[in-house]
Amino acid sequence: MNSLTDEVYDLRGLKCPLPVLKTEKRLRGLPSGAILTVETSDPLAIIDIPHFCSENGHILVASEKTETGHRFVMRKG
Template identity: 50%
Template sequence: MSETLLDVQGLSCPLPVLKANKALRGLPPGAALVVLATDPAARKDFPAFCAETGHELVEATEAEGVLRFVLRKRVAA
């Protein structure tokens, strides 16, 4: 399955999570969304968002100041 990329670098909380939520709504169940962020708060925000909404946080990495999150849209609505 292909991944959709969402670049929210430079945006501050809560915009990265809000934009990711909007992007996930447009994807089919089980689809992957790759989010690139620079806001340090995203380290806590994305795990909390996934725990709250039921989406899966597949991966969370950081390289050269860019946070990369891979989210998988929940299968059940």
């Protein structure tokens, strides 16, 4: 049985601080070790999301530029 979820959370169109606040709220509802992929178009997210992960014990698995912004893959700590 796999307790990890692999979901994509589309936060494109939202401006700082909403992507981080919504990511934090979504992660709260997931089990430890869960994978969450976040799509964002906010240019500040490339600073905010990695900082949020390091400050809150989550692991930033991947960060990549996309056509519409940026994609972050994180594992809940």
